[in-house]
Amino acid sequence: MKLKDPKKTELIYAATLRLVKQHGLTALNMAAIGKEAKLGMGTLYVYFKSKEELINSLFKHLKQLNTARIYSSVKPNAPFKVNVKELYDNYIFNRVNFYEEHFFIEHCSGSHFLDKEARKLDESAFTGVFELLNRGKSELLVKEIDNALLIAHMMGSANELVNFCMQQKIKINKSFLDKTFSLCWDSIKK
């Protein structure tokens, strides 16, 4: 008997991401995915039982990938500010280099497609930053403002900066990261 080809799943995922980036989630349809992935319509239904399952499956896959990527290079023993900068750079870098993925994630979050499991996954990604900020407060380096607000502030800023750069086709380099990090650091430092 013939076995499923694991590469086909990736092909379908990649095609979906490209299409959503180009035409938005609202315009996404199975025929287009098939064409973009160079697969027959029927093949899509071998790998996913419905459009909804395809979207949920891809969403969960991306969430897991991204959480892992952000924290990977942070060294616990480094000075506080160094760690914050490392995390900041990772976060921005990640968002730029996997822009399609984040675009997809954001548009799914406000759609009716996601099931409960996917929505739960969406929340738990920031425990690492939480702990880092607590350390900053104990070292008297960070303002005494609720961590959730500090995170929302920094994340919101970073997301919007990346979106702006992508729209304007501005390349993000070290100077950009240093400049915009100064905005973030000055805002949270005591």
Place this chain on the structure above:
Amino acid sequence: MKLKDPKKTELIYAATLRLVKQHGLTALNMAAIGKEAKLGMGTLYVYFKSKEELINSLFKHLKQLNTARIYSSVKPNAPFKVNVKELYDNYIFNRVNFYEEHFFIEHCSGSHFLDKEARKLDESAFTGVFELLNRGKSELLVKEIDNALLIAHMMGSANELVNFCMQQKIKINKSFLDKTFSLCWDSIKK
């Protein structure tokens, strides 16, 4: 002859906003809008020639409303920091009190529905802030960073803070606005 009822347009707009907030833009359809607005399907097409036109029309309407609301109370002669705070408060207040509207706007922005005119309108909303920041720089109060980046930073922060509060059902009061404004001000001040 019978004249169009301007209230019907508002009814349709309001129904659309409720539906998009509840089920997302992807699930929006004309039958649902008719039902929610308590109007017949055909009536929708008296007021709008297509679903696309409805969405674009509502988008432009909201953009104009919001631009006006944000700048309305700003007094040109006040000190720079006072103006920035006024704008900040207005912006947050606006986003909280017209959450449905902003939810709709954001989801449209990433969809394939918007025409060129609507997309242009989307950009021009920040000329007022642009000029204010130039004033801040000339008074040596603001860092020498590209205005577009400063705006993306502040707007991103504000948007995410509001989203967070709405999700957690946190009420926004004066103390919240003062606390979070300190984040923004400290980040851009020289």
Place this chain on the structure above:
DNA sequence: AATATAAGCGAATAATTATTCCATAATTGA
């Protein structure tokens, strides 16, 4: 009050898009 004109409605139709089905091809295991 009569008339003309357009609003208002929702069933019927058209268009789009998800899903299934079937013929064919490929691959595993015997």
Place this chain on the structure above:
DNA sequence: TCAATTATGGAATAATTATTCGCTTATATT
């Protein structure tokens, strides 16, 4: 090599949803 099984592709079908149509109703104008 030969079944047996399942993937593959795309045409056919089903389901959903946008749009039109023909009728009724309301109301501005005379």
